[in-house]
Amino acid sequence: MKIKRFSSIATTAAVIVASNIGMNAASLIAPVVQPVQAATCTDFSGRAMFQANVRADKNTSSRVVKVLNVGPYQFSGYEMGQAVNDAWTNQPDSRWFKLSDRSGWVASAVINGNPPMGCSPSAVTKPSQGGKSVTDAVNRANPDVNYRFDGSWTYCNWFVADVLELLNVPVPRVTRTDQYSTYNSPVFGLRKKPLLAEDFYDYFNNGGGGRWRKVASAEAVTKANSGGVVVAVTKGKPGKDGHIAIVIPGGTGSNVQIAQAGLRNSKNMSIQDGFRDNPYLLFEYTGN
Numbered sequence: 001m002k003i004k005r006f007s008s009i010a011t012t013a014a015v016i017v018a019s020n021i022g023m024n025a026a027s028l029i030a031p032v033v034q035p036v037q038a039a040t041c042t043d044f045s046g047r048a049m050f051q052a053n054v055r056a057d058k059n060t061s062s063r064v065v066k067v068l069n070v071g072p073y074q075f076s077g078y079e080m081g082q083a084v085n086d087a088w089t090n091q092p093d094s095r096w097f098k099l100s101d102r103s104g105w106v107a108s109a110v111i112n113g114n115p116p117m118g119c120s121p122s123a124v125t126k127p128s129q130g131g132k133s134v135t136d137a138v139n140r141a142n143p144d145v146n147y148r149f150d151g152s153w154t155y156c157n158w159f160v161a162d163v164l165e166l167l168n169v170p171v172p173r174v175t176r177t178d179q180y181s182t183y184n185s186p187v188f189g190l191r192k193k194p195l196l197a198e199d200f201y202d203y204f205n206n207g208g209g210g211r212w213r214k215v216a217s218a219e220a221v222t223k224a225n226s227g228g229v230v231v232a233v234t235k236g237k238p239g240k241d242g243h244i245a246i247v248i249p250g251g252t253g254s255n256v257q258i259a260q261a262g263l264r265n266s267k268n269m270s271i272q273d274g275f276r277d278n279p280y281l282l283f284e285y286t287g288n
Contacts, residue, residue: 046097046113047072049087054104058082058096065104073111074100080140080166080187084109094140094187114189133227134248137166138259138267146186147261155183159261160231160244161194162187167229169285170211172203197242198235204283212283220282221251229285232258232271234278245274247282256282 048068055062058081075097083092084107095108097115108114141147141162147155161171162185173192185191195203204212215223220230230247245260248268256271264274271280 043074043076043100044113044115045072045074046111048106048110049112050110052106052110054099054106056104058105060084060107062105068106073106075106075115076100076102078108078115079105081105081107083142088112089184091186092142092145093189095189108189133167134163134224134229134246137163138246138248140166141187142267143259143261143265144267147265149263149265153183154241154262156244156260156262157194157197157200158183158185159259159265160200160246161185161191163246163259164229164231164285169229169287170209172200172208197233197244199242200231200244201233201235201242201281204231204233205281208283208285211286213286215282215284217254217256217282220247220256220284221254223247223284224251224257225249230282231285232256232275232280232282234275234280236278240278243275243278243280245271247271 048070050070052068054065054068056065058079060082076099078095078097080094081096083094085091086093086109093107093109096105097108097111098105141159143159147159149155161173164171165188171194173194183193194200205214207213215230220232224230224247227249231244232247233244234242236242243260243262245258248257248259250268251257257268258271258274259267260269260274262274266274
């Protein structure tokens with residue numbers, strides 16, 4: 001069992017007990033789909049349970065502006081920065097909270113509290129020429145360190161959901177509390193469970209709320225290389241789990257390169273290595 005920090009808007013965050021074992025694609029309950037729109041992460045609270053450094057920038061090598069004493073504090077937003085191991089879970093957390101008085105940044109890892117559910121960073125990564133933002137988002141989520149297969153569960157859907165959120169792309173998640181996963185996002189902290197890979201497949205194949213369209217391999221490579229957001233997904237063979245990955249820049253022709261979590265985690269591998277002989281489809285985010 002692990003102690004996790006629960007988000008609150010009006011009050012300081014309460015500490016709750018949550019299991020460290022997450023749910024995978026073996027869930028037997030069909031999710032209720034509702035795309036999550038990015039919320040504004042302003043005026044949320046958290047509590048310093050011990051003295052915590054306020055820094056000029058979002059890393060531990062930045063100048064210490066001041067030191068927070070034990071007690072509640074207000075924050076006006078958050079951005080992604082250097083990962084710091086969470087004081088409660090010992091898991092890496094890349095979020096840095098901005099104090100409402102604008103004096104500096106505090107690592108989320110040392111604050112008992114979270115932004116409201118569904119919030120995106122106040123400085124989000126946007127698609128840009130050359131695909132740099134997609135690469136940045138993959139590096140921030142870092143499947144080489146996070147989303148590791150734990151012997152029972154794999155987390156391809158969590159990895160893709162976190163990368164999409166870093167790119168400010170709405171992510172569909174289950175909405176009923178009895179379907180929440182006790183696994184938590186390594187990047188954002190507590191989050192509702194994203195769709196299973198096979199349900200993502202249906203969501204994208206049905207147009208993804210008018211925001212996604214199917215593309216061929218050569219077009220997927222072109223889109224990813226020019227900064228577009230593209231996913232690869234399979235429903236899996238009968239009796240097998242689905243799988244989902246992010247298409248990254250660097251492919252050539254129709255040779256697609258991906259980043260993924262699963263039995264094998266990688267920031268850069270061929271789609272053939274990631275999906276093996278499972279038939280997959282590619283979808284581009286159009287943002288309409």
